Amino acid sequence: MSDKAKNFIWRAFLYFCMLILLLLIFAPLAWLFISSISTRAELLSVPPHWWPHEPTLQNYLDILAPTETTSRTARNFRYALTNSIIVSGTVTLVSLIVGSLAAYAFARLRFRFRRSALLAFVSLRMLPAISIVIPLYVVLRGAGLLNTRTALILVYLSFTLPFVIWIMTSFFQSIPMELEDAARVDGCSRLGALWRVIIPVSRPGLVATGVFAFLLAWDEFFFALLFTSTPDAKTVPVAIAEFTGRHAIDFSAQATGGVLAAIPPVILALIFQRYIVQGLTAGAIKG
Amino acid sequence: MKTKRILGILTAIMMLSVLSLGVPASAQDExxxxxxxxxxxxxxxxxxxxxxxxxxxxxxxxxxxxxxxxxxxxxxxxxxxxxxxxxxxxxxxxxxxxxxxxxxxxxxxxxxxxxxxxxxxxxxxxxxxxxxxxxxxxxxxxxxxQKYFFYNTRLLEEAGFEEPPRTWEEVEEMSRVMKEMGLVEYPMIWSWAQIEAVICDFVTLLYGNNAEFFDENNQPVFNSPEGVEVLEWMVRMIDEGLVNPASITSAEEDVRNVFSQGQAAFATNWVYMYDLTQDPEESQVVGEVGMALMPVFESALEEGILSATIDGxxxxxxxxxxxxxxxxxxxxxxxxxxxxxxxxxxxxxxxxxxxxxxxxxxxxxxxxxxxxxxxxxxxxVRPKVPYYNEASRIIQVAIQEALTHAATPQEALDNAVEQILEVAAEYED
Amino acid sequence: MAPNGRRLSDYIRRLGNLEMNEGAFALILILPSVILTLGLILWPLANTFVMSLHESNLARPQRQDFVGFQHYIHFLGNRMFWETIGRTFYFTFVSVGIELVLGIAIAMLISAKLKGWRFLRTAVIIPWAVPTIVNGAIWRWIYNADYGALNGLLLQLGLIDKYIAWLVEPHRAMNLVILADVWHSAPFVVLIISAALVSLPVELYDAASIDGANGWQRFTRITLPLLRPAILVVLVIRTVEAFRVFDIIYIMTRGGPVNGTMVISYLTYQETFSYLHLGRGSALSFIVSAFIFLLALLYVKVLYTEDVAV
CATH class of the missing domain: 3.40.190.10 (Periplasmic binding protein-like II)
Incomplete structure (x- = not known):
C-alpha cells in the first residue's frame, strides 16, 4: 500500500474517532435535555421516544415562573438556585481576596518557613471533606449555624482557599520581578505596587482562578447535604439529589433541574476556556 | 478589556437572576x-x-x-x-x-x-x-x-385465571403460566433494593411462612428454617425469571411504575399505589387493577394463617x-x-x-x-430497638447477597443474625 | 466621600511605606489565610482524631468514653472494612487508568488538527463542567432498568433481545459507575495534557522525522517522555479525587447492590450519619485522611522534584 493510501486511511480513522467522541460527549447531554421537555408518560414509553411527540416547557415554567398552583418542590428549586449563586459567588470573592494576598507573599517575599508553609497549603487541598466534616458539623450545630448560607460559605473556604493560594502563587511568580521593581522605584509602596502593577497584570490568573473556585463551590455536594435541610440554604446539588428515587416518574423534573444546574458552569467554562487551560497549566504543572 | 466586559455582563446577569429568583420571604411578625x-x-x-x-x-x-x-x-x-x-x-x-x-x-x-x-x-x-x-x-x-397485594386483572383473565391467588405457591404457578404464554416477561415485581423496602417485603414473606422476624424479646430469629425457606424462594423466583431482576434495584416507586405500565401481573405496595394506578396520566392499567389479601405459603395457610403483611x-x-x-x-x-x-x-x-x-x-x-x-x-410490626437502622442495613445486605448468589440464603441469614447480636451487645448498658 | 477616600489611601500608603521587614509584611498578608485554615481545616482535623479515640454517639453527645485505639483495631480486623478499601482502590485505579489513556488519546486527536479540532477542543470541556451530581443523575437515568436509554438503544440496534437490569449485579454496577465517572473526568485529563502538548518543542519532531521514525515511535519516544511531568500531575490529582469519591456513589447506587459500590467515604458517611457512631466514623475518616495524606506526600514530591521549583 502506498504511503498516500495509508495516510488517507489513517485520517479517515481519526475522523471516525472524532465523530464517535462527539457523539459520546453530546448524547447523554441531549438525552438530559430531551427528558426535561418530555411529559412523564412519554418518558416511561418502551422503547423510548427519542424525540417527544408533545414537547413541553412546563417544567421550566414551573421553576422559573411559578404561579399560585406551582408545587413547592419547584418553588424550592428556585430558592436553591438563589442559594447556590449567593454561596458560590461570595466564596469566590472572599477566597480570591484572602488567597491572593497570601499567594503574593509566597511568590514575592522572603521569609522563614515560606516553602514549608506553601507545601502545607498545597497538601491541605488534598484532604477529603469527610475528615473534617464531623467536628465542623458539631460546632455549626452548637452555634446554630446549620441551615444558613453563612455556614456553607465558611466551610467552602476550606477547599477554595488552598486552591486559590496554590494557583495564584504560580501566577505571581510568572510576573517579571522588574515590573514591580520599576513601580517601587517610581515611589509606589509595596501595597501600591501590588495593587497597581501586580493585580492588573495577573488579571487573567485571577479570572481563571475565580471561575475555577466558583465551579468548585457550585459543584460541592457533601457539606451541603449535611449542613442544609431547609429551603433557606439548600443548594442546587442537594435539591437535585432529592429528586432521585422517584427517578422514573419525576425524571422530567429532575432533568430540568439538571439542565438549569449545568448551564452556569458550562457557560462559564466555555467563555473562560482559554483562561482555565492557562490556569490549569500554570497551577498544575509549574506548581 | 474584553475580559472586563464579559465579567461585567456576567455579574449583571447574576445580580439580576438573584433578584428575580428571590429567597424564602419571611415577614417579621409571622x-x-x-x-x-x-x-x-x-x-x-x-x-x-x-x-x-x-x-x-x-x-x-x-x-x-x-x-x-x-x-x-x-x-x-x-x-x-x-x-x-x-x-x-x-x-x-x-x-x-x-x-x-x-x-x-x-x-x-x-x-x-x-x-x-x-x-x-x-x-x-x-x-x-x-x-x-x-x-x-x-x-x-x-x-x-401496610403492604397490599395488587394484581393485573386483564393479565390474569388472559391466562385463564378467575380468582386471585391465595398462596405464594399459586402466585408462582400463575406466574409461570403467564410467562410461558408470553403475556408478560417478568410476572412479579418487588422492591428488593438495598433499602428498607426489601425488609418490608422480606418480613411480609416471613410471617407468611409462619416464621418470625425478631421474637418477643427483640432477638433476631429470622434465620430459622422457615426464614431460610423464604429467602430461598426469593432467590429461586429471580433465577427462574418469574420476578423481574430489576427488583434488586427497585424501590416502591419503581414497583409502581412497572406495574402501572402493565409490565407485571403481581406486585406488593402501600395503599397509595391503588389510586395512582387509576389515574390515566400515571398509568396504563386503569380499571385493570385488583387488590387481594396478601398471600401466604401453603404450610401457613394450613395452620389457619390466612394472610400476613408488614405494618408501615x-x-x-x-x-x-x-x-x-x-x-x-x-x-x-x-x-x-x-x-x-x-x-x-x-x-x-x-x-x-x-x-x-x-x-x-x-x-x-x-x-x-x-x-x-x-x-x-x-x-x-418491626421491632422497636434503638439500633434498628443498623440491624436493618445488615439484613438488607444479607438478602442481596443471597439474591445475587454471593452467599447461600442460610449463610447470609446466619451471618446477619450474628452481626446484629454484636451490634445489640454494644447497646446494652 | 472624597476626603475620606483620600485619607484611607494615604493611610494605606503610609502603612506600605513603613518598610517593615519582609517577614512581618508577609505575616500580615498570610495571616487571614492561616487563621481560616487553622479554624476550618486543622482544628477540625485534630478534633476528628480526638473523637476517634472516644466512644460517642450523635444521639448522646454528652457521653464520651475514652477507648483509645479500639475503633481502629475494630476496623483493621473487620472484613467489611478491607473489602471497602479494596473496592475504593479498584474504583480509583480503574477509573484513573481509563481516564488517563483516554485523555491522552483524545488530546493527541485534538493536536492532529483535523477539520473541526477547535470545536472538539471546546466540546470536551463540557462534561467536565457539568456538576457531579447532575452527571450521576444523567447516568442513573440512562442505566434505568425499565425505561433507560441504554436499554432502549441496545434493543433497537438488536444487540439485546430484552431489557437488562444494569445496576443489579454488584461488579457491573461498580463498572458502570466508573464509566459515568470517566465521562465526567476524562475531559480534565484532556485539558491538562492538551495544554502540555502545545508547549512541546517542535524541533525534536522535525529531527525525528528526518531520522525516519514513524508516528507511533515519535509518540512513544518523544511525546510521552516529554509529557511525563504533566501525566504525573494529572495522575496524582485524579487519584486523590477518585479515592475520596462520594457524590456519584450517593446519587447513583448508595453503596448497593450488596455493597458492590460501597466505598470508604460512603461507609464513613453511613457509620456517622445513619448509625450515629461519631467515634467510629471519626476513626474511619482519619484512616481515609491517612491514605490521602500519603498520596499528597507523593504529589508534593512529584511536583517539586520534577525540574520545577516553587
Missing part, C-alpha cells in the same frame, strides 16, 4: 413552622401543601413551610437536622421504627398531656403503638399503612427544641383531624376508627377501605 414530610407513599406533597394552605387560612400569622424528601433520605436528614439548637424543623414525620432511637436521643417533644380523650378513644388503638415509647406519647399517628405506619411529632411547640402541635392536630383525613384519603387511610363507617370515606375509596379492614388484622 410565626414559621418548618415541616418535613415524605415524597413517596402516603399523601402527595401537593395534597399536604393544600392542607398547609388551609391551616394558614384558619390561623393568620402562622406560616407553614414544607419540605419533602424520599423515605430513604428521611432518617439521615432527621438525625442531622433535628439534633441542632434550634432544630431545622418543628414538625417531623417519623417512621415507626425510628421512634425508639429518637426518643432515646431526646429529640422529640413528649406530648402525652396534649392528647385529648377524644383522640385517645377515636383513633385505632394499634395506631398509638407507633408513637408511644415507654408509656409516653411522642406524636400523632398519621400514616396507618408513621407519625408526626414536634421536635423537642422547637421554638413554637404550640403552633407546631396545632398543625399536627389539624393534619390528623378526622375531616381532613377523610377528605384526603385517596393515598392514605384515616387513623380514626369510626371514619371507616362513614359513607363518605367508602364512597371515596370503594376498593381500599374494605381492603384495609380485611388486611389490618394480619399486619406485623
Amino acid at each position: 410565626i414559621v413552622i418548618n415541616v418535613v414530610g415524605m415524597d413517596q407513599a402516603g399523601m402527595t406533597p401537593e395534597e399536604l401543601d393544600e392542607i398547609a394552605r388551609l391551616f394558614e387560612e384558619q390561623n393568620p400569622g402562622v406560616r407553614v413551610e414544607t419540605s419533602y424528601v424520599l423515605y430513604d433520605g428521611l432518617h439521615d436528614l432527621l438525625v442531622t437536622s433535628i439534633s441542632s439548637e434550634p432544630p431545622a424543623f418543628d414538625v417531623v414525620l417519623v417512621d415507626d421504627i425510628w421512634y425508639a432511637e429518637f426518643v432515646d436521643a431526646g429529640w422529640l417533644l413528649d406530648v402525652t398531656d396534649r392528647i385529648t380523650d377524644e383522640m385517645r378513644e377515636g383513633i385505632f388503638e394499634a395506631a398509638w403503638d407507633i408513637t408511644t415509647v415507654n408509656g409516653r406519647v411522642y406524636g400523632m399517628p398519621w400514616l396507618l399503612d 405506619s408513621m407519625g408526626y411529632s414536634v421536635t423537642a427544641g422547637s421554638e413554637h411547640p404550640d403552633e407546631a402541635w396545632a398543625f399536627i392536630e389539624f393534619l390528623t383531624s378526622e375531616p381532613i383525613q377523610i377528605e384526603y384519603s385517596a393515598h392514605q387511610l384515616p387513623i380514626w376508627e369510626d371514619a371507616f363507617e362513614s359513607e363518605d370515606l367508602i364512597a371515596l375509596n370503594p376498593v381500599t377501605v374494605p381492603m384495609f379492614a380485611e388486611q389490618f388484622p394480619w399486619s406485623h
